[in-house]
């Protein structure tokens with residue numbers, strides 16, 4: 001997948017919210033990408049833009065090329081017919097709470113298959129996918145309130161995978177689960193990845209991302225300010241925001257208490273020109289008031305005046 005100059009703006013009360021601002025990067029087949037950043041920086045908007053599932057008040061420009069197909073140029077019906085759920089699917093943030101309480105799990109799988117005109121054997125497809133996420137067929141007769149949070153999340157993952165997509169966008173797939181269940185879900189995602197699934201995983205939790213992705217993008221106020229191989233970004237972060245984000249992870253053997261990053265990200269309505277991290281950056285200089293250059297790094301890029 002290659003994302004070029006992706007811009008998403010929401011119109012809200014006659015004002016523009018610049019939720020994703022000129023985002024570009026690419027990843028290879030079977031590579032998984034993590035998108036990390038604070039709440040409200042545009043991570044979910046980015047994921048929803050790939051699946052063309054943004055709300056109606058969103059305006060999108062730029063290009064997303066998936067398997068040589070320019071997916072933003074397709075008509076809605078072409079995208080639904082060829083791509084959505086069949087090639088790219090999504091585990092939506094908080095989706096396990098949106099399972100329909102009045103239908104059994106089986107019925108909810110059948111609805112998805114019907115909606116996508118699946119003409120194979122429904123029972124076989126459901127059983128196969130349920131077993132691939134570590135559940136047994138007995139769960140199918142149950143209602144959502146009869147199963148645990150971890151099982152619900154497995155059901156949601158199975159639903160996203162039932163049409164055998166090549167790539168899944170997982171938006172905070174472990175948030176709201178206890179740590180043991182989080183670990184089980186990560187084991188499951190790693191297994192699916194090993195079986196050939198590409199995963200774009202969106203999370204504010206750098207620990208979770210470090211377990212699974214090859215590439216990572218650090219998002220700040222709608223922009224990807226640093227992108228590269230996981231090891232490069234984690235071991236040798238370049239952008240002051242990445243450094244601060246990594247530094248905020250508590251370590252068990254540290255005696256000195258961490259000083260959290262001060263201040264808040266700028267509003268995405270009329271964000272300031274120049275570097276968006278300017279107000280919080282310990283290295284801010286006069287030239288940072290101008291838009292930062294995109295500097296090539298060993299495996300990606302950093303958007304920062306420190307390196308020009």
Ligand SMILES: Nc1ncnc2c1ncn2[C@@H]1O[C@H](COP(=O)(O)OP(=O)(O)OP(=O)(O)O)[C@@H](O)[C@H]1O
Pocket residue numbers: 010011012017019037038039040041042043044045046055057093204268
């Ligand atoms: N439909 C919408 N209309 C207007 N503004 C929106 C809409 N959806 C999101 N936003 C705004 O866009 C910005 C980015 O939101 P988004 O949900 O993509 O961020 P996020 O990084 O995923 O946050 P979180 O981790 O809290 O989900 C925020 O300022 C949010 O308020």
